Amino acid sequence: PGWELSPDGKAISRGWKVKNFARAAQLANLVVWLAENANHHPDLQFGWGYVTVTFTTHSAGGVTMNDVIMAARLDALTA
Amino acid sequence: PGWELSPDGKAISRGWKVKNFARAAQLANLVVWLAENANHHPDLQFGWGYVTVTFTTHSAGGVTMNDVIMAARLDALTA
Numbered sequence: 001p002g003w004e005l006s007p008d009g010k011a012i013s014r015g016w017k018v019k020n021f022a023r024a025a026q027l028a029n030l031v032v033w034l035a036e037n038a039n040h041h042p043d044l045q046f047g048w049g050y051v052t053v054t055f056t057t058h059s060a061g062g063v064t065m066n067d068v069i070m071a072a073r074l075d076a077l078t079a
Numbered sequence: 080p081g082w083e084l085s086p087d088g089k090a091i092s093r094g095w096k097v098k099n100f101a102r103a104a105q106l107a108n109l110v111v112w113l114a115e116n117a118n119h120h121p122d123l124q125f126g127w128g129y130v131t132v133t134f135t136t137h138s139a140g141g142v143t144m145n146d147v148i149m150a151a152r153l154d155a156l157t158a
Contacts, residue, residue: 047121
């Protein structure tokens with residue numbers, strides 16, 4: 001399961017399944033670090049066994065290369 | 080804005096506004112620590128300037144005292 005475009009076409013999201021709550025929090029923190037490092041911040045959802053990350057570029061009102069770059073980085077780190 | 084019951088009556092949620100993405104991540108991590116410590120795990124959503132936490136007791140199919148206790152702890156820590 002890769003990145004999916006939102007119904008309105010303005011954001012991309014991907015979910016990960018992980019083995020418990022602690023692993024979800026750890027992956028969320030990895031995303032936080034990348035986001036702060038790039039100064040490009042997603043929305044995150046997580047709980048027991050899952051993390052979902054959504055990127056959009058608010059200033060552009062949609063998906064930009066910055067979002068795609070962040071997505072590719074996360075894919076590489078979680079492959 | 081305090082805790083709100085979900086439309087189906089099976090969960091309680093509260094949102095916090097914070098000043099940026101890093102503060103949201105920090106509050107999320109505080110929730111993670113409490114959750115692991117109590118072995119009672121919420122669902123979280125966060126991003127730039129906000130955190131939302133949702134508690135339910137899956138084994139009971141609804142809200143129990145455990146959820147209310149966690150909510151009260153978070154209220155105290157963020158007051």
